[in-house]
Amino acid sequence: MENINPENFNPDMPAFEMHTEIFPCSNIDLLFFEILAKVPEAEVLAEKFFDLHRELVLSGRSTEEELVDMHRQYESPKRHAISDEVFYQTLVKTIFYSGFRPSVIDRYMPAVFKYFEDFRKVVHYEDKALEAMRSDPNMIKNRSKIKACYDNAWVLLDLTNRFGSAQNFLDHYRDFFDKHNSYALLQLYDELQQNFYFLGEMTTLNFMTDLGFEVFKPTREVMRAFKRQDLVSYEWDYLEAVYVGRGISAATRLPLEYVVKVLQQFGQ
Secondary structure, eight states: OOOOOGGGOOTTSOOOOOOTTTSTTSHHHHHHHHHHHHSOOHHHHHHHHHHHHHHHHHTTSOOHHHHHHHHHHOOOOOOOOOOHHHHHHHHHHHHHHTTSOHHHHGGGHHHHHHHSSOHHHHTTOOHHHHHHHTTOTTSOOOHHHHHHHHHHHHHHHHHHHHHSSHHHHHHTTGGGGOTTOOHHHHHHHHHHHHHSTTOOHHHHHHHHHHTTOSOOOOOHHHHHHHHHTTOSSSTTOHHHHHHHHHHHHHHHTOOHHHHHHHHHTTOO
16 A cells, blocks of 8 residues: 655644654753752662662572572663554554553464554555444453554554654664663653654553563552562652663663662562
8 A cells, every 4th residue: 555645645644743842941951850860879779778778689589590580681681673553563562561460461462463464554544444343352442442452553654754764763862872871761761752642651661671671560569569668669660660760771881671670579
């Protein structure tokens, strides 16, 4: 199916809008400095983490050998190209898994991707086609999630028309890959959440994690662990947890995923 010409783009459909460049001194700046004010110094984070490391061994929860084996499993994420299709399919997956156990949703995903695999085709769906999906016995029947995937196809189409590709849009935040520059992290997080439907605070981080960025999924166990160790103010302060986790990773030179796995053992 042919792409929609940008000149013929339907102005009544959802579209992408840059927020951080339109408002360079917006609430993003206030939130950024508010989070930084809460995050301890690097030396404090490193000392805290290694204390927890030792506690795992001394308490018998893990052995040094088990921790070494776990460390070998994780590497810092490497930058890789993300196609428009992968971007959309990851977004669809994030939306449909949201609020459910993976084991519940897994069997429905073939049907989900039968309908929502190519965003350039999805934008041509009519209302009756969206409603007909709900009569498919193999399809998740949540009307809000179906509509969000349809609306997001339009947003992504507009984004790719503006930037050329989803990868070019992500490259706009290339400093995100620098452990010591977390401002771009917050900008990207905000742009995704403000533009794409069904992305909340937690699901945006889930989406970014699945795209391979250096954040993590703030599960209940992970957030409980951060709070129990007084690393965050509240269990629902996901962004603060991400900044603390990245701070520990930078201070200790350990992969973020390994840091989170160690902490997670204190939240189980």
